[in-house]
Amino acid sequence: MTFDPEELGRSRTDLAETLRTLRKRAGRTQVWLAKRCNASQTKISNIEGAKLTPTLVDVELILRALDAPPDLATRVLALTRVANTEWQDVWSQRRTGLEKKQNELARFEQSSTEFRYFLLSMVTGLLATPEYVRASLSGIPGDQEKAIAKKLERQAVLHESSKRFTFILTEQAVRWPYLPDPAMATQIERLVSLSLLAHVRIGVIPLGRQMPTCPLNTFTVYDARIATVETSTGAMIFRDHRNVSAYLHEFSVYDGYALHGEQAREQLHEWADRFRS
Numbered sequence: 001m002t003f004d005p006e007e008l009g010r011s012r013t014d015l016a017e018t019l020r021t022l023r024k025r026a027g028r029t030q031v032w033l034a035k036r037c038n039a040s041q042t043k044i045s046n047i048e049g050a051k052l053t054p055t056l057v058d059v060e061l062i063l064r065a066l067d068a069p070p071d072l073a074t075r076v077l078a079l080t081r082v083a084n085t086e087w088q089d090v091w092s093q094r095r096t097g098l099e100k101k102q103n104e105l106a107r108f109e110q111s112s113t114e115f116r117y118f119l120l121s122m123v124t125g126l127l128a129t130p131e132y133v134r135a136s137l138s139g140i141p142g143d144q145e146k147a148i149a150k151k152l153e154r155q156a157v158l159h160e161s162s163k164r165f166t167f168i169l170t171e172q173a174v175r176w177p178y179l180p181d182p183a184m185a186t187q188i189e190r191l192v193s194l195s196l197l198a199h200v201r202i203g204v205i206p207l208g209r210q211m212p213t214c215p216l217n218t219f220t221v222y223d224a225r226i227a228t229v230e231t232s233t234g235a236m237i238f239r240d241h242r243n244v245s246a247y248l249h250e251f252s253v254y255d256g257y258a259l260h261g262e263q264a265r266e267q268l269h270e271w272a273d274r275f276r277s
Contacts, residue, residue: 011083016050018076019062023048026066036065053083056241081240089234094141102150109157112222115165116251119173120218125151126158127167127202129190131183158200166201168254170215174204174271181275188272192265203258204267211257221247 023033030048034041037058046052047062054062059080063073088101109115117124125133133151137144158165174191177184195202205211219229227238227247238244259267 012053013050015079015083016048020048022066037061084239086237099146106154108222113163114223116221117167118219119169120215122173126155129187132187135178161199164199168203168258170205171207185272185275188268192268203260204264205258219247
């Protein structure tokens with residue numbers, strides 16, 4: 001499916017109007033539909049008012065209850081997939097402020113219990129030293145000090161033992177010389193220290209051995225409900241189960257190629273020593 005950014009912006013409203021029209025044409029009330037879908041009337045009202053984006057399962061139940069013809073159901077489900085996808089371009093993010101993006105990520109972290117990060121080209125903020133965080137924001141307009149403070153504040157989530165984290169980093173992500181050599185060595189040693197936390201798994205994928213698949217993007221999966229995929233001009237946020245499942249599968253593939261535990265720590269120490277020498 002091809003996603004048009006303008007289409008993504010209006011798809012929730014279009015879906016709400018479509019579902020509301022289908023219900024009214026069928027001569028059914030929200031209360032009736034809610035009972036047939038084992039949902040509350042408030043939920044149906046919020047879906048039809050575009051206050052809540054329904055999942056594919058929600059829409060399938062609604063279409064089945066309203067006895068929608070197959071061709072119409074196919075079109076509505078396609079619209080649902082678009083409605084469950086969000087595009088955030090970097091220019092809009094900068095206009096609304098760097099801190100706002102950090103607050104959004106903090107909300108994802110607060111509401112999730114299992115996190116999977118695939119890091120293709122650089123270290124994520126949760127794992128970064130203050131020097132690395134500052135360097136990662138140095139070329140971006142906006143209030144950098146507030147964004148830096150919020151990024152460092154978010155790192156506290158790593159010490160919540162009720163949550164589980166898995167980070168897979170390519171060798172490029174670990175060794176890209178974002179900082180002077182001594183600071184890079186410190187950054188890598190931070191990865192070693194965090195890997196000792198019982199609920200944090202850090203895996204690394206060294207170059208130099210065959211890996212018959214090629215990653216294209218950095219991405220994060222929150223539980224099994226949201227996947228965020230980063231590009232150079234923005235980020236896609238997927239809530240559709242089919243898309244999230246695809247990234248979960250991709251993550252498991254890279255996880256299988258990664259070194260973990262003591263093997264990962266030995267490799268990280270070796271890379272840190274290269275920067276020191």
